[in-house]
Amino acid sequence: MNHTDSNRWRTVDIVVASVIAVAFGVVFQLWNILWKGSDGPFAFFAPLQSVMYGVWLIPAVLSALIVRKPGAALLTETVASTVSVLLGSPYGAMAILQGAVQGLGVESVFAATRYRSYRPVTAALAGAAGGLFATVFDVLYWYPATSWTTFRLPYIAFGVLSCLLVAGLGAVALTRALANTGVLDRFPAGRDRALV
Amino acid sequence: MIGLEPVAVPGAPLARRNPVAKLAAALVFTVILVATLDPVAPAIAIAVELAALPLFGVRYRVLARRAWPLLAGAVGILVTLVLFAADRSGPVLLQAGPILVTEGVLTTALGLVLRMVAVALPGIVVFATTDPTDLADALIQNAKAPARFAIGALAAFRMVPLLEQEWRMISMARRARGVDAGRNPVAKLRLFASTAFTLLVGAIRRGTRLAVAMDARGFDAGTPRTVARPQRFTRADTLLVAGAALLAGAALATSIALGTFRPLIG
Amino acid sequence: MSAVVLRGFGWRHGGRRRWALRGVDLRVESGERVLLLGPSGAGKSTLLAALAGLLPEDSGEQEGAVEIDGLDPRKARERVGILFQDPQTQLVMARSGDDVAFGLENRGVPAGEIWPRVDEALRRVGFPYDRDRPTAALSGGEQQRLALAGTLALRPGLLLLDEPTANLDPAGAALIRRAVANALDPDTTMILVEHRVTEALPLVDRVVVLEPGGGVRADGPPETVFAAHGDALAAAGVWVPGHVAPPRHAAAPPGDVLLTAGRLGLPPRLAPTDLRVRAGEALAVLGPNGAGKSTLALLLGGLLKPGTGTVTASAELAGRDARTPPHRWRAPALVRRIGSVFQDPEHQFVTATVRDELALGPRRTGQPDTAVTATVDGLLERLRLDKLAGANPYTLSGGEARRLSVATALATAPRLLICDEPTYGQDRRTWLELVDLLAELRDAGHGVVAVTHDEDFVAALADRTLTLDRSPSGAERSPDGRSSTGVAEAARAGDDGPAAGGVP
Ligand SMILES: Nc1ncnc2c1ncn2[C@@H]1O[C@H](COP(=O)(O)OP(=O)(O)OP(=O)(O)O)[C@@H](O)[C@H]1O
Ligand SMILES: Nc1ncnc2c1ncn2[C@@H]1O[C@H](COP(=O)(O)OP(=O)(O)OP(=O)(O)O)[C@@H](O)[C@H]1O
Ligand SMILES: [Mg+2]
Ligand SMILES: [Mg+2]
Numbered sequence: 001m002n003h004t005d006s007n008r009w010r011t012v013d014i015v016v017a018s019v020i021a022v023a024f025g026v027v028f029q030l031w032n033i034l035w036k037g038s039d040g041p042f043a044f045f046a047p048l049q050s051v052m053y054g055v056w057l058i059p060a061v062l063s064a065l066i067v068r069k070p071g072a073a074l075l076t077e078t079v080a081s082t083v084s085v086l087l088g089s090p091y092g093a094m095a096i097l098q099g100a101v102q103g104l105g106v107e108s109v110f111a112a113t114r115y116r117s118y119r120p121v122t123a124a125l126a127g128a129a130g131g132l133f134a135t136v137f138d139v140l141y142w143y144p145a146t147s148w149t150t151f152r153l154p155y156i157a158f159g160v161l162s163c164l165l166v167a168g169l170g171a172v173a174l175t176r177a178l179a180n181t182g183v184l185d186r187f188p189a190g191r192d193r194a195l196v
Numbered sequence: 197m198i199g200l201e202p203v204a205v206p207g208a209p210l211a212r213r214n215p216v217a218k219l220a221a222a223l224v225f226t227v228i229l230v231a232t233l234d235p236v237a238p239a240i241a242i243a244v245e246l247a248a249l250p251l252f253g254v255r256y257r258v259l260a261r262r263a264w265p266l267l268a269g270a271v272g273i274l275v276t277l278v279l280f281a282a283d284r285s286g287p288v289l290l291q292a293g294p295i296l297v298t299e300g301v302l303t304t305a306l307g308l309v310l311r312m313v314a315v316a317l318p319g320i321v322v323f324a325t326t327d328p329t330d331l332a333d334a335l336i337q338n339a340k341a342p343a344r345f346a347i348g349a350l351a352a353f354r355m356v357p358l359l360e361q362e363w364r365m366i367s368m369a370r371r372a373r374g375v376d377a378g379r380n381p382v383a384k385l386r387l388f389a390s391t392a393f394t395l396l397v398g399a400i401r402r403g404t405r406l407a408v409a410m411d412a413r414g415f416d417a418g419t420p421r422t423v424a425r426p427q428r429f430t431r432a433d434t435l436l437v438a439g440a441a442l443l444a445g446a447a448l449a450t451s452i453a454l455g456t457f458r459p460l461i462g
Numbered sequence: 463m464s465a466v467v468l469r470g471f472g473w474r475h476g477g478r479r480r481w482a483l484r485g486v487d488l489r490v491e492s493g494e495r496v497l498l499l500g501p502s503g504a505g506k507s508t509l510l511a512a513l514a515g516l517l518p519e520d521s522g523e524q525e526g527a528v529e530i531d532g533l534d535p536r537k538a539r540e541r542v543g544i545l546f547q548d549p550q551t552q553l554v555m556a557r558s559g560d561d562v563a564f565g566l567e568n569r570g571v572p573a574g575e576i577w578p579r580v581d582e583a584l585r586r587v588g589f590p591y592d593r594d595r596p597t598a599a600l601s602g603g604e605q606q607r608l609a610l611a612g613t614l615a616l617r618p619g620l621l622l623l624d625e626p627t628a629n630l631d632p633a634g635a636a637l638i639r640r641a642v643a644n645a646l647d648p649d650t651t652m653i654l655v656e657h658r659v660t661e662a663l664p665l666v667d668r669v670v671v672l673e674p675g676g677g678v679r680a681d682g683p684p685e686t687v688f689a690a691h692g693d694a695l696a697a698a699g700v701w702v703p704g705h706v707a708p709p710r711h712a713a714a715p716p717g718d719v720l721l722t723a724g725r726l727g728l729p730p731r732l733a734p735t736d737l738r739v740r741a742g743e744a745l746a747v748l749g750p751n752g753a754g755k756s757t758l759a760l761l762l763g764g765l766l767k768p769g770t771g772t773v774t775a776s777a778e779l780a781g782r783d784a785r786t787p788p789h790r791w792r793a794p795a796l797v798r799r800i801g802s803v804f805q806d807p808e809h810q811f812v813t814a815t816v817r818d819e820l821a822l823g824p825r826r827t828g829q830p831d832t833a834v835t836a837t838v839d840g841l842l843e844r845l846r847l848d849k850l851a852g853a854n855p856y857t858l859s860g861g862e863a864r865r866l867s868v869a870t871a872l873a874t875a876p877r878l879l880i881c882d883e884p885t886y887g888q889d890r891r892t893w894l895e896l897v898d899l900l901a902e903l904r905d906a907g908h909g910v911v912a913v914t915h916d917e918d919f920v921a922a923l924a925d926r927t928l929t930l931d932r933s934p935s936g937a938e939r940s941p942d943g944r945s946s947t948g949v950a951e952a953a954r955a956g957d958d959g960p961a962a963g964g965v966p
Contacts, residue, residue: 011416012407012518014345018352019403023396026359036268046276079349085323087356090265092319093222142312143276144233144460145304151280177393181814182854183400185476186521329556351554357598365809368765372802373812373870374826376793394812401856402551408516409552412544413565413612419540424563424576 007115009069012186017063021076024059025083031055032089047151050135050159054166057130060106061123061171066178066189070115073126077103098137105133106167118189120172127168128160135159208253210436211325215334217433218326221440222318228444229314233458235303237451238310244443245317252325262320263313270309277305307458318440328353334427343421351406355399366394464541464619464651466490466513470526472676473508473517475857480849482508484525484676490668492619495646496653497662497684500672501699501889502861503846506655507547509672510622513653514544530620540569543618547625547860547887549605552612558600559584559593562612569616583615584608587641601752603634610638614645621652625860627661628886629805631750631915639665657861657889659684659701671700699891707894707922710901716743716925720779720878720909721762721788721800725771731757734771737928739878741778744900744910746920749930755913756805758930759882762911763802764788775799779877794826801876805883805913807867811855816847816866819855823874841869844895860887868896878909885916897922 035052042049063076081089081099089095109126110118138159139152146152175189184190205211210218229241249256278297286300332350335341370376370391377383410416451457472484483505490496500506511517512528515535530538546552555561562580571579580593587607600608606626613621623642627635643665646652656662659669669687673679679698680691688695688702696702720739727734732754739745739762747755760766761773767789777784779799783791788800801823804810813819820838829837842848845865850858855866868884884900885893901923904910914920920927 011348011411012404014348015352015407015410016400016403018349019355019399022352022355023359023399026356032265036265036272046279075345083353085319086328088262090263090269090316092316093226093322094315094319141230145282146276146280147282178397178400181397182477182857183397183404186404186518329560354556368760369804369810370812371793371796372763372765372810374794374797374823375812378792405551406554409546410554412514412516413616414540414568417539417568419568419570421567422570422573424567424573426573
């Protein structure tokens with residue numbers, strides 16, 4: 001029951017994934033405001049706004065890297081967006097659906113490795129895939145009737161790049177930093193530190 | 197910044213409905229509305245939503261406070277479309293350099309803004325009137341969500357107000373240890389980042405301890421759980437979901453009848 | 463009704479070289495009441511966690527065997543109830559009643575039985591509110607009581623209590639002890655960890671003393687154990703009844719005023735309070751849970767902005783900064799003048815190792831490296847943290863963490879030291895060491911303010927006491943307009959001198 005290599009979720013997996021989701025649900029609230037506030041500055045080239053996209057996907061990649069269980073990315077991202085709605089996100093129930101889509105994108109890459117690879121390359125790809133799912137959803141849902149060439153394709157490209165760097169590699173760096181503090185001792189990502 | 201308490205007047209007829217029913221109603225309403233790009237259907241939907249608000253016990257003022265960022269979003273959509281619309285048919289209203297505003301563009305923009313508001317409101321109302329514990333209970337009992345995950349997430353959610361307190365504590369601790377940023381903006385940013393990181397570390401640490409405490413009380417024992425707070429999904433709840441579908445469908449039908457309907461895809 | 467057997471049991475936490483416990487052989491029969499003693503860091507909390515089946519296989523290394531009624535504790539969890547040192551982390555639900563019901567739901571208790579059992583458990587611990595009370599709105603003592611109710615509702619055969627009264631005021635602690643006494647069925651086995659033996663003795667019929675580094679040092683009925691090993695145990699750090707601590711009162715009269723608080727308050731947490739702190743004196747701040755002691759400590763420490771009234775530093779303390787209030791000082795200046803020890807030690811840790819933690823303050827005040835190393839090494843040794851220099855502060859035992867947090871404030875030798883509960887959870891040896899350190903600091907002309915529930919500590923060190931009342935906010939002024947802040951200040955009985963000058 002306590003084997004981390006099995007795919008069963010332990011209580012600590014569930015709670016820590018949820019805690020990450022809750023913490024980022026709060027971050028999302030701040031990011032919502034920043035995103036809306038940046039409409040003005042980005043007006044000269046609106047597709048560029050998606051360079052801010054990476055932050056939305058950090059919890060999915062981070063949780064997958066820490067918990068290493070099937071469904072971690074999907075669950076965490078969905079709960080994070082649900083929390084942001086519970087805290088009063090202006091997007092309403094749609095945000096939950098959007099979170100699920102984003103989580104699914106990240107999840108797909110880890111699933112493709114059959115939940116065996118958690119290397120930085122995998123994480124970067126997972127971030128990028130999450131970004132792809134998310135931005136395609138966005139242009140279809142939030143930005144219908146816009147031009148593919150001048151808006152949609154650049155929006156998707158910037159979003160994917162941002163997610164690759166910020167969500168993918170950012171989550172790798174964050175996981176390492178967290179492991180150094182010793183809080184991840186109950187997880188595979190936190191093993192192998194020097195003895196004292 | 198963070199309001200956790202439900203803001204509804206207690207006892208309002210629709211606020212008391214099963215949380216899963218409310219959530220389902222909001223999602224059904226939302227998904228049906230997403231199908232169109234015209235301004236008519238969302239306008240009708242918004243009217244319906246505002247009319248239903250008293251039934252949920254939500255005051256207009258409260259809703260306005262929660263929904264104001266939507267207005268900023270509306271401006272964003274307008275700007276994006278004016279600059280990047282794919283279809284610029286219809287009489288030209290304004291032309292200045294690369295900017296070409298036609299009637300078609302404006303109609304689309306109006307439709308999108310209204311749709312955004314119409315789609316967001318149900319979710320805001322539902323969550324403003326739902327207690328998280330009830331939501332988790334109902335998800336487990338009425339939507340067959342896995343209990344371990346729903347309860348785990350609920351336990352984690354209880355940390356939100358603690359996070360705010362913790363932030364203050366960490367800031368005080370740094371000051372008490374001689375660490376501050378003074379007036380240097382770079383140092384301020386670094387202090388902010390390190391405080392946020394410490395907060396995340398503390399939250400995860402709390403989470404691992406909470407998991408131990410939950411296990412100590414038999415959370416992971418494998419015994420089938422019983423429920424202390426039964427949630428019922430009654431006929432009235434079914435009616436709420438059906439009513440939401442019906443009203444959204446009616447809004448679409450009106451728009452089709454008036455000939456303004458524009459499908460999202462195609 | 464559960465029996466415990468340990469055979470050559472040992473546990474080494476992941477990331478540690480030393481064994482937290484080793485070679486423990488112990489049998490506890492069904493219905494026995496055991497007081498588990500041992501110096502701080504001896505592995506008491508670890509042992510309780512092992513019995514509760516809460517040491518995950520993947521988080522350390524085990525030796526020997528541990529059994530509850532012949533079962534692996536991880537499989538016998540439903541027979542065991544445990545109450546941890548820190549109540550905050552054991553509350554799961556948002557409403558008090560739901561939290562007690564949580565364990566019952568997990569165990570599959572039929573729905574109809576849950577609420578009667580919840581109500582009964584709440585009644586047995588004397589919980590003063592109804593089931594809908596938000597858990598976030600409870601004070602530390604109330605949380606502890608609720609957590610106890612959650613444990614008792616499960617009717618465990620083996621009840622494990624880890625310092626259940628740490629941080630409670632004397633009245634609250636007595637209440638918890640009474641609740642435990644009332645709640646125990648005759649056949650419930652209990653193992654209690656508590657440093658303060660005298661209070662715990664009425665609850666137990668057997669004492670087991672753990673030897674740090676391995677094995678059981680003494681075992682038997684309390685009178686026998688203390689008669690046979692009393693002096694040796696006291697020397698090793700166990701609180702043995704009747705071994706009083708020598709008093710350490712100030713030899714010289716207090717010096718200049720360092721800090722003055724005038725009508726200082728922060729509604730609704732603290733009613734307006736007047737006080738004065740002098741160099742070379744130790745002031746103890748007393749009062750029930752929730753009276754605002756910690757809030758007062760943070761205000762005096764320049765960490766919170768006062769809601770009402772003022773904090774004024776004297777020129778003696780702050781030089782040219784005396785005109786600005788402490789909460790506006792720059793942090794490096796603050797730590798040299800006023801040091802703060804937080805109530806929860808973990809709130810205070812900033813770095814990843816014990817050594818860095820101690821070095822941080824002196825470095826920020828610009829001491830040269832050699833001086834920093836000397837200070838750090840001295841404190842590590844004196845507070846017996848030298849073997850833990852490389853450990854992460856968050857993996858320390860309760861007592862070790864407390865010592866480290868006091869040491870971090872001592873490291874910058876501030877002119878005024880404000881500590882919140884500096885001695886809770888300490889074994890006798892480190893307790894004496896802490897009292898010595900604080901006394902030395904005071905005798906060298908520093909001011910010491912200590913918020914505390916520890917009556918022995920007050921008796922040993924305090925030159926003057928200030929007692930905060932739990933006065934409801936808004937009621938701080940009596941009709942005649944004079945203050946009725948619920949503050950009582952007293953100089954040490956029998957002492958003369960200007961000490962009572964605290965209240966103008
Ligand atoms: N999670 C952990 N990781 C690493 N080491 C730990 C951990 N928990 C405890 N230790 C170490 O194990 C030893 C025993 O700790 P334990 O908490 O059992 O002591 P204790 O007897 O309860 O002490 P106290 O009276 O101070 O609470 C200590 O040296 C402590 O630093
Ligand atoms: N950050 C906070 N925000 C709001 N209220 C608080 C906060 N911290 C404490 N309180 C409340 O203020 C009152 C005083 O709290 P404080 O922690 O100062 O009490 P205390 O005397 O130190 O109690 P204890 O002996 O339990 O440590 C309590 O009723 C508490 O619930
Ligand atoms: Mg302990
Ligand atoms: Mg306090």
